Amino acid sequence: MPRNVGNFWIVLDVDGRTKVQTGPRTKDGGFASTIYMRDKGSVQAALHVRGREMGGTLHLEIEPLVQWDGEITIKTERRKGCNHGSRKNIR
Numbered sequence: 001m002p003r004n005v006g007n008f009w010i011v012l013d014v015d016g017r018t019k020v021q022t023g024p025r026t027k028d029g030g031f032a033s034t035i036y037m038r039d040k041g042s043v044q045a046a047l048h049v050r051g052r053e054m055g056g057t058l059h060l061e062i063e064p065l066v067q068w069d070g071e072i073t074i075k076t077e078r079r080k081g082c083n084h085g086s087r088k089n090i091r
Contacts, residue, residue, distance in 0.1 A: 001021070002021075002023075005023060006023055006024050006026070006027045006028075006029060007023075007024060007027070007028065007029060007030065007051065007053055007058055007078065008023055008024060008029075008030065008031055008051040008058075008060075009021070009022075009023040010022055010023060010031060010033075028053050029053075030050065030051050030052035030053060031050070031051050032048070032049070032050045032051075033048070033049045033050075034047070034048045034049075034065075035047040035048075035049075039066070044065075044066065045065045045066075046064070046065055046066050047062070047063070047064055047065060048061075048062075048063040048065055049061070049062050049063070050063075053078060056077065056078050056079065057075050057076070057077060057078065058075065058076045058077070058078050059073055059074075059075050060073065060074040060075075060076075061073050062074075
């Protein structure tokens with residue numbers, strides 16, 4: 001992991017491929033990723049993950065796209081020193 005990490009840092013390790021390590025270029029940047037998988041011979045989106053900053057809170061949203069009708073969100077404070085510490089909200 002680099003010395004200076006912004007809001008998010010992503011490490012992707014896929015069998016037989018070069019490991020990818022990256023993060024948003026700007027300090028308030030985010031990311032979006034969709035994971036696809038085979039289902040009965042066809043390929044479909046299975047999971048969408050998005051990280052973003054909104055009003056000083058970091059949101060990590062995990063949205064299953066198959067056999068699920070909900071969304072999972074994890075929230076943390078971007079800066080140190082907040083009175084209420086880090087929060088996690090999983091719906």
